Amino acid sequence: MSKTILLIDASHFLFRAFFALPPLNTKSGHPTGATRGFLSMLRALRRDVPTDYVACVFDPKGKTFRSDIYPDYKANREETPEDLKLQIPDVFDAVRKQGIPLIQVDGIEADDTIGTIAKSAGEAGCKVVIATGDKDYAQLVTQDVVLINTMGAENTWLDIEGVKEKFGVPPKQIIDYLALMGDKIDNVPGVPKCGKKTASKWLEEYGSLENIIENAAAVKGKIGDNLRDSLAFLPVAKALVTIKQDADISSQVNSLEDLKIKDPDVAALKELYERLEFRAFLKDLKDESKSGPIKTDSKKSEEDASDGLDLFSNSEEKEVQLAEFSQQTIESPDEAKHLVEEICSQSKEGKLPFLFVLADFKDFTYTLRGIAVGWNTGKNWFVPVSTNWVDPQGITPEEFTQIFGSWLSDPAFEKSCYDAKYIAHVLADIGIEFNGIKEDVLLQNYVLEAHRTHYIEKLSYNWLKFELQAEEVLLGKGVKKKTFSEVDILSCAKFAMERSYVGAHLSDLFCGLIEKDPNLQKIYREIEMPTSRVLFRMEQNGVLIDKQLLAKQTAELQAKASELSKKAETIAGEKFNLASPKQLGEILFEKLGVLINGKPSKKTASGNYSTSEEVLSELALDYPLAKIALEYRALTKLISTYTEKLPTQISPRDGRVHTTFEQAVAVTGRLSSTNPNLQNIPVRTPEGRRVREAFIAGPGKKIISADYSQIELRIMAHLSGDKGFTEAFKKNQDIHRATAAEVFSEPLEAVTPDQRRIAKVINFGLIYSMSAFGLAKNLNIDRHDAKNYIARYFQRYPGVSKYMEDTRQHALEKGYIQTVFGRRLEIPELQASGARKAAAERAAINAPMQGTAADLIKMAMIAVQDWLQEENLESKLILQVHDELILEVPDKEVEVVKKRLPEIMSSVAELHVPLIAEVGVGENWEAAH
Template identity: 40%
Template sequence: MSQQFGKGCHLHLIDGSAFIFRAYHALPPLTRKSDGLPIGAVSGFVNMLQRYIEGNTGPDAATHVAVIFDKGSHTFRNDMYDQYKANRDAMPEDLRPQMPLTREATRAFNIACEEIEGFEADDIIATLSHQARDAGGRVTIVSSDKDLMQLVGGGVEMLDPMKNKRIDDEGVHEKFGVGPNRVVDVQALAGDSVDNVPGAPGIGIKTAALLINEYGDLESLLDRASEIKQPKRRQTLIDHRAQIELSKRLVQLDCEMELPFDLDSLEIKDPDSETLLAFLGEMEFRTVLKRIADRMGVEAPVIADAAPVEIDTPDAVPFDAEKYECVSDITALQTWIDRIYARGYVAVDTETTSLNEMRAQLVGISLCVTPGEACYIPLTHKGGKADDLFGNDDLADGQMGFEDCLNLLTPMLQDPSIVKIGQNMKYDTKIFANLGITVAPIDDTMLMSYAMHGGMHNHGMDLLSEKYLSHTPIPIKPLLGTGKSAITFDRVPVADAVPYAAEDADITLRLWQMFKPKLHTVGVTTVYETLERPLVPVLAQMERNGIKVDRDTLSRMSNAFSQKMASLEADIHEKAGRSFNVGSPKQLGEILFDEMSLPGGKKGKTGAYSTGADILEDLATEHEMPGLVLDWRQLSKLKSTYTDALQDHINADTGRVHTSYSIAGANTGRLASTDPNLQNIPIRSEEGRRIREAFVAGEGKVLVSLDYSQIELRILAHIAGIDALKQAFKDGQDIHAMTASEMFDVPMDEMTPDIRRQAKAINFGVIYGISGFGLARNLRIPRGEAQGFIDRYFERFPGIRAYMDETVQFAKDHGYVQTLFGRKIHTPEINAKGPGAGFAKRGAINAPIQGTAADVIRRAMVRMPEAIADLPAKMLLQVHDELIFEVDEAAADDLITIARDIMENASDPAVKLDVKLAVDAGRGKNWAEAH
């Protein structure tokens, strides 16, 4: 019998969109085996709902519940302000078909599922919260969305489901500096870049809270703005009053919607087993289907044609954090070392004060030799409380002496008879290297996963644990906190650190025991043993070497860029006939298409004109101003991303920038560079090339650059069997001129730069699956003419079209493509329909070429340390097809000779290429000179 909502009732309102996007971004792509339908987000959503239901017990349990969704992207706020949420990225193509399935999942669990056209989920939640509160009930909003914090109070609270943290009046005040009743005032002033709410320029949350607390409310503040002492702040509030008032209307939730349902209809009901299990079966969620069926005490329906699980889970020992040991003396540690020698391997993990290995201090070490049995050795935990940032720095009790621990562990860590197993072992080896310890030999579960599952999902420990061990690791955030109140691991109490840290080693060992034997079964042992594992110490040393950066050069460039941007702005304003914010796409669009009446103006869904680079490039062929804007944008990016940001990355102790390479970052085997990213410094523009002038050699040394010449075209000629290309490379011809001659029937001695440029664009474009539309834009020619170029290209080089067709078909048949060295790049979306299909096909075509090139340079890097060991030289950077060295000036010639030989013959003996690889070399006092 239905219970009427009133006093004693407790309503839970779940933010459905937050659940979905959390599931989508946290979990790997997953497709239904029977038809390739994307279902990864649905799977995660189902598991979150199931966990919610299982946790809804006790005196605080909900009596009524609803999952609230957004319906469509256009709401009444878009009518109020056409730029509202205009900066949001389009929904990923593989998520779009999953959205209706999450609604089906909610209904299958017999939970109310509500959405209303023209309104956001937040408005529905706001209205229900007020109705429930007014009826005498309690409300818990299951979300961490700051926009909902205005609803807190009077029986309404929030629950952050990821942190399992309740947000009450105090929590809101901690976030906004005001109570819930003034949140919208602060948001109206501060604006919101996520939702594109303009606010008051230059006023952030802190200043907004200060003003609201001083003047009481927004209206009083705006009425009395002339009293504010700070001139800039006063003028901002006066000049932008209308914009601030609009912002308040945008962030204010509608608490009085007319709802087509009432609170009573949200009463919790048990799911119907037949409906729920039918849905889970239809989605082919075998694990959760069996688990729920068992709990319901019914037989799980059989899913036809069940695909074999790729990796079998070994007989699992339950995870039990209480069994983990805290090692705090020599005797206990010696016992562990004895166990390690008896086994011949150990999983190792370090806890530190920072993710930056060059600055991190070792806090503790975890070890595991048997699943379920792990230990943590605390070394430098501080005695102050976890939430006391200014607590005492004395060491906490119950820890082992730092030197005593390392004296015992170092022989084992360096012993060639003991395998040290880690998850992202490069990090841990660098931490130990900072202490003078060379850890070897190693195994790395992250790289094993990468070798087996490249292209399927990411390879972080949490995901691997959930996917392959069905275990959710203890989260780090509750221990460290977030934002300004976050602490470093040395401030975590030892008792709290032990289960978290030891579990990491336990998980790593279990993953290793599962993955290691599968490398052979999946056929990637050679990839792991020759391309992944041996690269770890090479990259670790390169990262520790770093590259010297001249701060003064960067500062001068930054100032020069500022001056040039100001000059460009003046020119742009002159061409426009008035001043405006060049960095505002909206204002630029109005100038170009409304005021200057330039052709080609197209408005997006928000009503604003598109002013992307492609639009401006088209306009720049006819008008000067769009070209000036493109130049301004490029300078702005160079300044913010490089000349300004790079200065912050210079290590105070070394005077060098120490980038970090991700081995498992790109599906094709390419390395990714982060903190800072040194692989995306543009080289096509003069200003971009100048940034490389700031990367300099040490005293008495030079930088040497060795760069593969057109390696991907050479690999294409080999893979696709293009005899004309092979011969051209063999004869040392200008490959782009040769292509132009073949395509356009122009003799080589009559070749013009323009014809060669077109052929070059086609050569490189074809490798990346360029369309006629894309080529037309690159060459600034009509689309029909560009498509004609591509058609003629395939006629002259039929082997390329055959290679493309065969590669796509192989991907469809097998679910992956391969490099010449056996690296598998999975293509889970290759059979997808819609706009994403073209992208998946282009990726499949390019992956064997780009992946083979990446494998070649990996092989060269692995061999390089031994080859140059007797030279006064160090390898510093890898930038895709280029290696950068620092060497004594007198030894530069020897280095070039040796390194070039290693690089040009890197594919041997595994792959004998039909086209010989060629390497260009240069040297100089800075990177620009060397390149």
């Protein structure tokens, strides 16, 4: 019986693991994400390819012979990220301690080492399996050599026929195929515009690269010109993409026995896994028999997953693997009706169904393509909605609404899902109101791990070790991206049902974890879930936009930008493109000789001078051209982001803009918005404020704006308990004037406007832990004076100083801080060093204030929406921006809303200082301020 050898392209998998997985760290701040991912891949490979012979092959440091052939070989590669560099010794250590031969030959790339071993092993009668995701290795495939890629949705094996099917050419033509196309990753030029189809077509017609070169004159069109222009380099390209099979690797490998797996050093591995905090791997050391798939035990999973702070540090250790599950596609209305009966029956027994929706979005409208419904028991159904599908099947939208509408809209039938707000929009477009949402996996995970990403693919892999097929694998991406209706139903069904099954497990798991912490329960049940429903209504409401006004503003802004461009050319003494950072840099630093801190500017790695906003802001005080460039950029950004773009985002259905509020993005709990982003309209310039004039009320209505007054400073007073700070707010004093009186030792009435300005900068600056250097720069004063201001501030407000220090210490010890209402904010960078740690400490001081402010505005939104519904008012919440709520209000309701709105906002919580909301009314958003 022939032997089998597994050759692992380890460098490829290590980089894939680093960029694919979240940036995990130990409690001490040491990065571990790539190590964990690589070792998981290695374990899966050893399970799928059982063999006594393995080589884990890494690329060496430094250049190889290919750099001598072509000096620009891999010249486009960026330097290895620092966090990955720190993990490479851990990976090497773990591989060796597992008894797996690790090969790294100086001057020889991993593919040449693998090619050489594969050839000699094949000649010795061995079967060879090469683990890689690199297409170059397809040239090595023979009857005895196959490839496996474990980094996709499923393990992919490639033999000779597989190579032909995937690339369109057999293995013996892969080298020529690669030479023609080139390799962007390795910076190997090929024939411009020659893709897979062209390369395989030429090789089918001419047989080899040499014959293609010989017949280049016969190839017509632009691609023929490109081929002829590339003739001189093609032989070099071929040499670069050819994997050597006769490399001298004798320094590390002389025979197959050198690659035999040894017994693992269990004691050393235990020490390593403890240091890296890999509990799942430690468990495997104790019980090696648990290597196959197991059925999910959600209660046990919750117990294993929750262990104090560890719940929030490395969630990927909660290893729950999934058993097989049933998949059934509904093909008729009768089957759909039976499914609804089954769902309702299960619901009455207390079993919560999980819902996942497939929909396409075009022309401001969602088109439902199907739903998957399942339980963690293994039952899963997919209901295709057949309008315009590539292979019509299932039920029509009308039948779907008739059969499923009652269940989906009935609050008595509770459901779990992923991103309920999105599903509500999809269903709303076919006339179904989505109710009865008990659990939302997106928000559950956001409450548990706000500092991580919350894509269901990531959650599935991190928590369940189940790799879901990525959407771009199913649909593609970019201009060639398909809609769900253009993909066959079986593929869509599998895609959706896997998500419904995984989602059901995640929902149960997260629910158990949240229930263990009353604070998290409050944040999830009383804030995040109700906020989702309010945001859905706001997104449905939309905001009316004045297109004509925006067109007028665009013309005015373009005229101003043109004037600035002419001024810049006058200063430069020549015409140039002010929008070009490269040309601006050359004018500033070469022609005009502008200095930065008294020294000439140096070019960046790109070969150009930096003209970033930070650089230009520093120069603007002394150099008019830098100031003009900043003003020009601000104007053109307003045009491209708002005055020109907003009209294109108006829905033709109602003439309104419907932004999407992102609820699970900001670590602090703050909301953001996209398509368009309405949170970042600049308000410090007249031009920016004028953009808000285009946000108008409908006929017979007004815009009402309610904004929390100095909310973060009030929260600072509450958190610090400082007597002077809290008393100023309780007496309703101007806090900046009161601060100025303390800092400058002046009576309140004697404070000058300039002193108040300085105090305002100090108040807000210290919230963000501004240093004396930062304060001096902000106020344009001497650093010694700034230091004295800060010292006097803390003398007058000792409670603030104590709070800041206590918060910093708590964050360093625990790795997290909490808002007033118990939202837990993880700050992993606290365990880093240098500038990263300093920035994390500043964030830790500010985060409780930002997070509490975020909680308050969400609580206000919920309370206001409840009041509007209870009173059956026609007024609608339409926007939320930072600490401000914006409503569109019928004239007949203006007085009642104007009176009641600030009362509601001020009473959503009790702090040590009063909450105050200021209200304005106007025909548009700007006028309401």
